[in-house]
Amino acid sequence: xxxxxxxxxxxxxxxxxxxxxxxxxxxxxxxxxxxxxxxxxxxxxxxxxxxxxxxxxxxxxxxxxxxxxxxxxxxxxxxxxxxxxxxxxxxxxxxxx
Numbered sequence: 001x002x003x004x005x006x007x008x009x010x011x012x013x014x015x016x017x018x019x020x021x022x023x024x025x026x027x028x029x030x031x032x033x034x035x036x037x038x039x040x041x042x043x044x045x046x047x048x049x050x051x052x053x054x055x056x057x058x059x060x061x062x063x064x065x066x067x068x069x070x071x072x073x074x075x076x077x078x079x080x081x082x083x084x085x086x087x088x089x090x091x092x093x094x095x096x097x
Contacts, residue, residue: 001068004070012032018034020032020033029066030065037089048082054081
């Protein structure tokens, strides 16, 4: 699981630098600070689900939670889906402004 957490951290740094992992005590969840993308967590989670089929936990004060207690292949797929959803969200936000 630590390797998955490291993968997620590196992926975010490289591909989605607007999202930051938040250190925590959870063993299988990683909290992601998404506040640089949006303050509307509920809409963001719904958008991710709609555009990618990815289930992301609701949030705490930081943002969204992702489960890393699975195979690396599943984590990689989830991070790619998150990347594509964030890209679509940001494009949609620019169009609406």
